[in-house]
Amino acid sequence: MLMKQTVVVLLSFLLLCCGSDNEDSPVLTNIEITSIAGDLIDLNTSIELTLEGFDQSGNILEINGPINWSTDNANASVDQNGVVTGVSVGVTEITATVEGISESFKVTVWDSSAPRSEVYVSDAGSNASPPFQILKFDTNGNNPEVFIDQNLAWPQDIVFIEDQSVVLISNLNSGTITRHDINTGNYINDFASNIGGPTRMRIGSDGLLYVLQWTGNGLVRRYQLDGTFVDQFTDRGVYQSIGLAWDDQGNLYVSSYNDGSNGSVRKFDANGRDQGLLINNGLQGPTDIWFNEDSRLMINDWTAGAILEYDLSSSTLSRVVNGLNKPEGVALLSEGNYLIGNGGTSSVKMYNSDNEFVQDFIRSGDGGLLTPNAVVVRIIE
Secondary structure, eight states: OHHHHHHHHHHHHHHHHHOOHHHHSOOOOEEEEEOTTTTEEETTOEEEOEEEEEOTTSOEEOOOSOOEEEESSTTEEEOTTOEEEEOSSEEEEEEEEETTEEEEEEEEEEOTTSOEEEEEEEEOSBTTBSOOEEEEEOTTSOSOEEEEOSSOSSEEEEEEEGGGTEEEEEETTTTEEEEEETTTOOEEEEEEOOOSSEEEEEEOTTSOEEEEESSTTOOOEEEOTTSOEEEEOOSSOOTTEEEEEEOTTOOEEEEESOSSSSOEEEEEOTTSOEEEEEEOSSOSSEEEEEEOTTSOEEEEETTTTEEEEEETTTTEEEEEEOOOSSEEEEEEOTTSOEEEEEGGGTEEEEEOTTSOEEEEEEOTTGGGOOOEEEEEEEEEO
16 A cells, blocks of 8 residues: 555656646647738739647647638628638738637738829938838838839939839939839939939929939039930029928929038029028928928928928928937828838838828838938829
């Protein structure tokens, strides 16, 4: 009897110390949904989602139980094999549930035959140092891809010329504007060269391309859209010029990041004649400028980390957005919202027409984004 009791006690001790085999057996604790086709599907087409299971140690575990697939709305349907089919344009959240564990995956349905928008961002890398790239995102700021990563030298602005099927990139370090294929991003040739650090570019109401110069004589240059130089439009240079905008009367405004003090905005008439400084106080390091729906001049202040608003009728300057970090680049959206590149967080933020934060339109580091410079929306008919 003593030997039997000893064996029972020893067995109980071993179970207490070491545990049973059942405690160490793998158990499904987590599931993950993936898709080799990404999260974007064309209307009336399908993609297949794959479900993978993991145990308590993070090892892949075969899923044996039944999987229930469901959607949160009617923009897309999903069958019980995880095949998602687009039904109407919009975003749908697909949920998979197995053994009481659920995971979701958002799918965007778009119509390739309808007009759509794409968002392009020039990435200044480590400011004046590479890696440099032009990134492309879909209309919702998702699905990033590298559009251009060759023949770039501190890329600044992006201008699409649709009827020529080309896109222009201004490169501050090389003093060139490069011409690229609008669909592939492949380098074609130099549109223009020997510019004093080209920064912002805009096509004016006269159909000419206006180009700012960071260095050199600081005059605004004009080009025909085939690259032929026209003239130096302004009669006065703006040192470190980096933002331009026109008012309803055709007057041109040019910002200086650092004019020897803390930056300024200068006004020119419709013929390029200097009208003097519009703003020379209250700025720390302005970059992009634009007019909002109320005809007030908006200013990205890179150094102050803010967006300012200038009322031309009352000559008053006020801060309307605080808490940014190196804001540069702006794109206006059709519904009144606007996008701002936020260099300090490697993201692009969205604000509404009341200058209220809406969301991070492009999340920090998406697509390898380091320092957003220009933000451009391209409408594809």
